[in-house]
Amino acid sequence: MLSPVILIPAILNGLLTGAVYALVALGLTLIYGVLHIINFAHGALLSAALFAAFFAFKLLGLDPYLAAFLLAPAFFALGYGLQRFIIGPASRGDDRNMLLITLGLSVVIENVLLYAFRGDTRTIEVPYAFETIDLGFTFLPIPRVIGFGVVFVVALLLWAIMRFTDTGKAIRAVAKEKLGAQLAGIDVAHVYAMTFGLGSACVAVAACLLIPTYYVNPMVGDAFVLIAFTIVVLGGMGSVPGALIGGLVIGVVESLSGLFLGESLGQIGIFVIFIAVLLVRPTGLFGVKA
Amino acid sequence: MSEGKFPFSRRTFLATTALGAATVAMPSVLRAQGAGVKLGILHPVSGALSYSGTQGRLGATIAIDEINAAGGIKGLGKIDPVLGDAQSSAEGGTAEVEKMNSAGVAAIVGGYASAVCLAVSQAAARYDLPYVVDVGVADSIVTRGLKNTFRFGPGFGVIAKTALSNLAAINDAAGKPAKTVMIVHEDSLFGSGLAKLLNAQLPAQGFQILETIPHPTPTRDFNNVVLKIKAQNPDLVIPANYYNEYVLLARTMQQQKVKPKGIYSVLGGAASSYKFVKEFPEAAKYIMDCNHWFDPKNPKALALKKKVEDQGQFFTYEVYMNYSCVLLVADALARAGSADRAKVTEALASSTFKDHVMPYGPTKFVNGQNEGAAPANTQVLDGDIKVVLPVAFAQAKPVFPMPA
Numbered sequence: 001m002l003s004p005v006i007l008i009p010a011i012l013n014g015l016l017t018g019a020v021y022a023l024v025a026l027g028l029t030l031i032y033g034v035l036h037i038i039n040f041a042h043g044a045l046l047s048a049a050l051f052a053a054f055f056a057f058k059l060l061g062l063d064p065y066l067a068a069f070l071l072a073p074a075f076f077a078l079g080y081g082l083q084r085f086i087i088g089p090a091s092r093g094d095d096r097n098m099l100l101i102t103l104g105l106s107v108v109i110e111n112v113l114l115y116a117f118r119g120d121t122r123t124i125e126v127p128y129a130f131e132t133i134d135l136g137f138t139f140l141p142i143p144r145v146i147g148f149g150v151v152f153v154v155a156l157l158l159w160a161i162m163r164f165t166d167t168g169k170a171i172r173a174v175a176k177e178k179l180g181a182q183l184a185g186i187d188v189a190h191v192y193a194m195t196f197g198l199g200s201a202c203v204a205v206a207a208c209l210l211i212p213t214y215y216v217n218p219m220v221g222d223a224f225v226l227i228a229f230t231i232v233v234l235g236g237m238g239s240v241p242g243a244l245i246g247g248l249v250i251g252v253v254e255s256l257s258g259l260f261l262g263e264s265l266g267q268i269g270i271f272v273i274f275i276a277v278l279l280v281r282p283t284g285l286f287g288v289k290a
Numbered sequence: 291m292s293e294g295k296f297p298f299s300r301r302t303f304l305a306t307t308a309l310g311a312a313t314v315a316m317p318s319v320l321r322a323q324g325a326g327v328k329l330g331i332l333h334p335v336s337g338a339l340s341y342s343g344t345q346g347r348l349g350a351t352i353a354i355d356e357i358n359a360a361g362g363i364k365g366l367g368k369i370d371p372v373l374g375d376a377q378s379s380a381e382g383g384t385a386e387v388e389k390m391n392s393a394g395v396a397a398i399v400g401g402y403a404s405a406v407c408l409a410v411s412q413a414a415a416r417y418d419l420p421y422v423v424d425v426g427v428a429d430s431i432v433t434r435g436l437k438n439t440f441r442f443g444p445g446f447g448v449i450a451k452t453a454l455s456n457l458a459a460i461n462d463a464a465g466k467p468a469k470t471v472m473i474v475h476e477d478s479l480f481g482s483g484l485a486k487l488l489n490a491q492l493p494a495q496g497f498q499i500l501e502t503i504p505h506p507t508p509t510r511d512f513n514n515v516v517l518k519i520k521a522q523n524p525d526l527v528i529p530a531n532y533y534n535e536y537v538l539l540a541r542t543m544q545q546q547k548v549k550p551k552g553i554y555s556v557l558g559g560a561a562s563s564y565k566f567v568k569e570f571p572e573a574a575k576y577i578m579d580c581n582h583w584f585d586p587k588n589p590k591a592l593a594l595k596k597k598v599e600d601q602g603q604f605f606t607y608e609v610y611m612n613y614s615c616v617l618l619v620a621d622a623l624a625r626a627g628s629a630d631r632a633k634v635t636e637a638l639a640s641s642t643f644k645d646h647v648m649p650y651g652p653t654k655f656v657n658g659q660n661e662g663a664a665p666a667n668t669q670v671l672d673g674d675i676k677v678v679l680p681v682a683f684a685q686a687k688p689v690f691p692m693p694a
Contacts, residue, residue, distance in 0.1 A: 009513070263514070
């Protein structure tokens with residue numbers, strides 16, 4: 001059971017799975033870092049993005065990896081619109097209201113999906129879905145290796161946006177001190193919406209990476225978001241590198257605890273970490289004190 | 291909350307909602323005025339089980355439409371379905387029973403999940419309301435002495451027993467190529483219960499169980515499970531899980547090039563699903579399953595299959611089981627000659643209904659369980675799902691071990 005024949009592939013698996021978790025968490029942590037709310041609609045948006053990727057393939061014949069170039073801007077616009085015209089105005093400036101509104105949004109989105117597409121589970125069949133890289137001791141599925149690479153590119157891109165662009169600077173300013181940013185002439189409502197848009201774009205990319213080997217139904221996003229919450233806490237709320245490292249760590253922990261404790265108990269490993277981080281280092285690995 | 295800039299005032303909101311509710315309620319008020327009999331059709335059409343629930347509702351409504359098109363039930367008139375959504379929870383099911391009871395239904399058909407069926411049967415018993423379980427396999431549904439509850443399909447115990455003896459028969463006929471087994475099951479009532487039964491009984495049939503692997507629903511990744519299977523290399527893999535996990539497991543096994551001598555599932559979520567076979571023909575090849583299935587030699591079943599497929603839907607077991615259950619109730623109503631609940635219950639209890647589409651023996655209810663009910667063994671052969679056992683209904687001989 002403990003032989004390296006199983007152990008090494010299990011760690012590799014964990015890293016591949018963790019990368020996609022990280023991407024979902026990236027969107028979540030960005031929104032948390034700036035708006036200081038947990039976006040409960042994140043899972044529903046992931047389900048919606050998976051449906052979008054599914055139909056882009058089925059109706060337009062778009063390969064999921066190409067669809068990412070279309071869906072990321074589309075979901076950016078969607079996220080921007082949601083925050084600017086629904087969440088923002090409905091919250092009336094109170095951040096706590098936003099939390100409830102995102103919760104409401106998630107219910108609405110999930111049920112609209114259910115109404116439109118029924119509870120049916122759908123999958124797509126791409127020619128490379130079963131292609132693998134033979135490492136001698138194990139096979140690495142190519143779609144997941146591609147996903148791993150793309151996640152790093154997206155994280156790097158996001159980090160560059162935050163670091164070098166005016167928008168990024170404005171986002172960081174609002175995250176640090178909302179009132180001060182406002183006094184300096186930054187349009188906070190716009191920055192909020194930009195952030196929500198970026199977070200949603202991350203979800204769209206994650207969906208395009210998942211769909212070749214995963215399935216979609218109206219509830220599918222929930223399974224990822226609970227994990228993503230844990231990653232956000234582990235990595236430090238609002239930290240991009242934190243989400244990336246946190247995602248990989250959680251992926252490996254889930255994989256190994258699944259191996260040793262069984263798949264049912266495997267989830268325990270993740271939540272033990274969650275509690276331990278809250279107890280010992282509440283700011284997370286890369287978080288800063290508020 | 292103040293009304294401020296918000297586009298809807300509370301008053302307009304209330305007014306539109308009330309208007310909407312009135313419009314929705316209207317048709318049923320109108321319908322209630324005609325002669326006929328109300329039948330509760332209860333499924334989880336939203337929430338985690340919504341796909342199965344929707345399929346179940348489809349089967350039930352097709353049966354009702356057919357009966358009504360033929361003039362309804364003799365002496366009682368047309369069936370007026372009262373549709374309910376159990377919302378994939380026991381509480382949701384109970385709430386719908388209350389509504390259906392006040393709507394004055396003669397009986398309820400449906401439930402789907404065991405947990406929902408358990409709750410619904412109890413709630414219906416309070417009103418002496420006859421209840422026909424469509425799928426729910428937990429044995430406790432019919433062993434609690436509720437006089438109103440009837441299950442037309444087979445329960446867990448019968449399914450597990452049949453699955454085991456058929457497995458032994460298939461293995462023996464092939465010269466006993468399979469000696470070692472690994473079980474992969476989901477960890478709720480259904481999968482764990484089954485795994486326990488298999489663990490208790492497989493060794494007596496001469497199989498050695500290498501490992502039993504439980505997993506939660508949903509499970510996002512089966513790579514570790516498949517790694518374990520690969521490392522121990524069992525002759526047989528027995529999965530017992532729901533559709534999504536089954537598909538992920540089978541796909542991962544294909545990806546990691548794991549090929550046991552056979553995949554034999556018991557109530558496998560996808561193993562006898564046309565959808566799975568159509569979408570993943572390679573992963574589905576030669577998989578065997580012991581599950582609910584229709585009688586492939588019954589012209590009525592084949593006509594129903596065509597009708598469902600013409601609607602662009604898959605012919606899943608929820609469809610034909612609900613279809614059969616509605617016909618069973620309609621037959622009981624006709625014999626009772628009234629919608630009186632006690633008379634309908636009595637008519638169900640003494641039913642010898644034959645006009646269904648299932649591969650069952652003679653219908654005979656003992657303590658609410660149809661003793662004629664049985665599962666069938668199927669195998670994915672030539673891109674189709676064929677019945678391989680019992681022999682009386684078989685379309686093909688089982689192919690075992692799987693050709694390399």
